[in-house]
Amino acid sequence: MGNAHFSRERIRTGVLLVFLWMLGLISLSCAASLSASRQKLQVQKHLNRLNKPAVKTIKSPDGDLIDCIHISHQPAFDHPFLKDHKIQMRPNYHPEGLFDEDKISDTEKPKQRSNPITQLWHMNGKCPQGTIPIRRTKEEDVLRASSVKRYGKKKLRAIPQPRSVDPDLINQSGHQHAIAYVEGDKYYGAKATINVWEPKIQQPNEFSLSQLWILGGSFGEDLNSIEAGWQVSPDLYGDNNTRLFTYWTSDAYQATGCYNLLCSGFIQINSEIAMGASISPVSAYRNSQYDISILVWKDPKEGHWWMQFGNDYVLGYWPSFLFSYLADSASMIEWGGEVVNSEPDGHHTSTQMGSGHFPEEGFGKSSYFRNIRVVDDSNNLKAPKELGTFTEQSNCYDVQTGSNGDWGHYFYYGGPGKNPNCP
Template sequence: MGDVHFSRGRARRGAVLVFFWILGLISLSCAARLSVEKQKLQVQKHLNRLNKPAVKTIESPDGDFIDCVHISHQPAFDHPYLKDHNIQMRPNYHPEGLFDVNKVSDEKPPIKQPKEHSAPIKQLWHMNGKCPEGTIPIRRTKEEDVLRASSVKRYGRKKHRAIPKPRSADPDLVNESGHQHAIAYVEGDKYYGAKATINVWEPRIQQPNEFSLSQLWILGGSFGEDLNSIEAGWQVSPDLYGDNNTRLFTYWTSDAYQATGCYNLLCSGFIQINSEIAMGASISPVSAYRNSQYDISILVWKDPKEGHWWMQFGNDYVLGYWPSFLFSYLADSASMIEWGGEVVNSEPDGHHTSTQMGSGHFPEEGFGKSSYFRNIQVVDESNNLKAPKGLGTFTEQSNCYDVQTGSNGDWGHYFYYGGPGKNPNCP
């Protein structure tokens, strides 16, 4: 009898345990569903904030949707300090000495070049229409774009420590941050802008969470948590855009990428005035190895009167400005200018990615093979463009990505840069 009671008791306890186990599974399932629903709601709210009502929508051949949004309805004006802002439709001052660099120069570069086609770089969406006056083109953010990010909050933001530190490079920091660079730079003076003509390529990306870019940096403050940075150039970033297209981009931060700033128009800040160029949209054509070479010109400068930082693309497109109040150090001037390439290496334990920088070829290969920056200049306190003095170079590991500078009458100060990443000398 005792054995029977014991057996029944054990069965009851077993049944209770199974009941609570099933209840736990149901609870977990409900919690998971609630979590998914909560995430969807967060993503939708974020999309509603970013994607403003469009006057007109243009579908680009690459699958992007370009929304033509009234200039006064753009994301910049979500910022509380910009509620009553009067849009400045043109800068008060423009640096002197600007020349037409919206297409590849017809002048000979430093070494012999193959025959090439000179053609202005366009954005792919231009093939299917243009935005009306009084609007600006904004690349529409899709649900899948946001879902690729680590969180809704981090969407459109760089990771911390994305700035090269030329004077204090630490191999441990390189491995920790995962960012690698090949740059030229100037420091030790007050700078009020920078310019460059940047060779455009479509580098191969190894992992979807890696990127490759070529840009200029306008930097103010220390390399600590108060760093100010304005950045512009081209990039290939599958994580951000969902493809491997080469795209025009900008970035800004006033606290070293922690809580402020973003790419393009993915947060409030940059005020766009131009109706023809879309931040984050694909640019075409791109350069080909031993074939036609294409480049873009970017100029960023500080308007001496209003203090805003303006951006110009090519010789024809003044795109807009970053209001001076966004920054602390850059409200006055920049203390360092950098030009060059950056990649993210997601490989662990000191191994290297095969994500390419620039053309994916080393600087010594020269024109038509390696990527270049030419006619690099800074803007001085008199709002004049001038050649940089004391140009330095920096790369964390030259066997992976390298940089070589030069100077001549046609290209002014220039440098070749880049590399393949992983190779026999860069394991």
């Protein structure tokens, strides 16, 4: 009798435990479901903020959707300070001496002439006047980010610090660079013609880019930066295409700023070029070479920072109120490449910088910046004085400067990352 009673108690206890276990699973499932639906709602709200109603939509051959948005409905005007902003449709001043450096001399070898470049979506249409092209953000784009809040933002500590590098900082941040730079003066802009490639990326959370940096303030939490160039970033765009991009921050990448038009800030006025859209074609090793020209300068009258792509496209401007130090001038300009190395324990990624080849290989094989200029306080484009160079690990990625009549100040840069001398 006692044993039977004991058995019934055990069965009852077992049934109770199973019931509680199932209840726990149901609770966990409900919590997960609630969390997933909350995240979905968050993502949807963010997409509604970013993707404004389109006048026209163009499907790019690479799968991108380019929305033609009325110029006054772009994301910039979500900013409270820009509610009553009157769009400036052209800069008051343009740096002098812009076009002289790009004239190809009669003595330049034909093989070293660059070829025209465009964006892939142009093959399928163009945006009407009065609109601007914006790459539509998809749900999967936002879900690849660490959080909805961090979508479209760089990770912290993404700026090379040539004069005061802390080795621990390099290892911790995982960012590596091969750059040329100037400092020690007041700068009001910068220009360069940048060779375009499609570097191979090892991990989806890594990227490779080539850009110019306009910097103000210290390398602490108050750093101001305006950046423009090309990048390959599977994490941001979901593919390995080479894309035109811009970036800005006024607090060292903490809370302010973003890539392209993924937050309010940059005001675009151009209907032909889409930030974040694929560039085509790109350079090939020992074959045709393609490059893009980028100019960023400060309008002396309004104080806004303007950006120009090539000789024909003034894209728009960053209003001066976005910045503290850059509201006056820049204290440093940098040009060059950057990659992220996510490999742990001292191992190195095989993510390429530039063409993936070292500078000494030269034209047609290595990546370059040519006709490097800075804008001075008289709004003149000038050759930089005392161009310095910097790289964290020259066995992985390197940089070599030079100067001649056709290319002015230039440098070759980049590398393969992991190799026998960069384990």
